[in-house]
Amino acid sequence: MYSFTRRRLIVVLLLTSVLLLTLDGSNSGLIGGVKDAFGVVFRPVERFANVVSRPLSNVWRGVLDYSDMRKENLALKDLLVKQEGAAIAATASVREAQELLALNGLPTLAGIDSVTAQVVGQSPSNFTQTFELNRGKSSGIRVGMTVTNGAGLVGKITGVTLERSVVMLATDPEYAMSVKVGACTRPNTTTTAVPQTTTTVVADGSSTSDTMAPGDGSTAPFTTVAATTTTSTTSTTSTTTTVLQRATTTTIKGFTPFATTLPPVPGGGGATQITVPESGVLLARETGAMEGQGIDRLPVIRFIQTSSRLGELCEGVPVVTAGGSQSLAPADLVVGTVSRVVTRTGTSGPLLEVELAANLQSLNFVRVLLYQPATEIPQ
């Protein structure tokens, strides 16, 4: 049997909760102010607790994570060796892409300032996926800014105080972002054998010429190499020099951005083959919405419509941010790769699972792009 006092207590607590939830939902500054004030008082106590409990945390980590850490360390060393060469090539490609974008007057990430911050805390909840950074308003960080690390997109800033900010990870169920995804590049490559001309100049004045037809190179590799040969005759000794005039300029149908010119390779031999992706693959990209699915689940992309223009969707295709005036992040920021394509019937279109490029389990230093989306700027 409930007494009146007990009922009243329950009602008061319920109403207070509803009031707090309403205040929070209306985005009034009151809740933020109260949280900031609490943070100022709580931070020193938390720091003290951190110092006190660190030995215990270290013991826990040492006991449970040591073998995993060793394995991971070896794997990372191996990966690092493989990545070093690729990183140099990628840097060159990125620079070239930025130059091209700049030439066309398009925005690039290079023009956006950023702040490096360290992850100093993690959400103690089992439901929200947030991290706390050691930089805040004083470093220019504002709500809505995009957070990345060396690998790709990490999340966005959802809360900021003077010296701290909170990052919502891209895997959080409340996170959504417009992204671009391309089709498979596998079947759409063109291999062209370039015609090659060989001119042989003989010292006695005569000359011979030989031209290889397209396609010859692919079936029978061209094996003549630049060389100096000595021909003996009955009367004189002459020197024959074979000069290779490599194919000069090729214009491939569907590949219009620029022509491909192969420079002569001294002493080089073999069939000259150029593999160039067709223009359709370079251009066809579909925009969809990537949404987080919670802890231990990969984000998914919805609203992708399959079309003949887009072609076939497959795993391993890179996913980048779409950009645009309403987007939460600048364009062409690496998000990850498609790890699974779920075909759905009807008009709902396929569902793509995304393997994020950034490892969200071991974040330490991150980069906050000082780019506040138009939708996040307070009116």
Add this chain to the structure above:
Amino acid sequence: MKRFFAIIESPLTRAFLVGFIVLSFQTTLFNTLRPFSVVMQVMLLCSAASGVAAGSESGAIAGFMFGFMYDMVLTSPFGLSALVFGFAGYMAGGVNTFAYSPRWWFKMLSIGISSAAAVLIYPAASLVVGVDGLLQARVLGVALTVGLFNAALALPAVFVMRWALVKSKKQMLWAE
């Protein structure tokens, strides 16, 4: 001066101080120790222990206060943890009254059950306030782990919360 000491000695002040210290360990130590990738919920433990130590009403108020403090460091909707933890404190007190003279194991059971229930209610309550995506099968595992952990730490937590919320006769006389 007497009034000052009365405020300092009041159960609410004590509970607040306990909550403040426990919260600092929740965000540091217990944030690191994640058995089965589950964060242990010591604030929830204190809420449930309040109900067992001081009854349903006190448990509801203390749970609400602990949840309110927890909301200060979370990015989830403000007031949601207060609501759920208040429920946990109330429920733990309620379950504990089923036994005439509850033994130690029954207190552990009360706290374990109410903690697990609170973990299950949290995503459902978030769904009501517009945060979807939290209600997943994983929640069952989280509820079980949190329930077991809180049951294991129930007795020391009840001891601490009894100290905070229940005044001894000596203290009452001194305050007067």
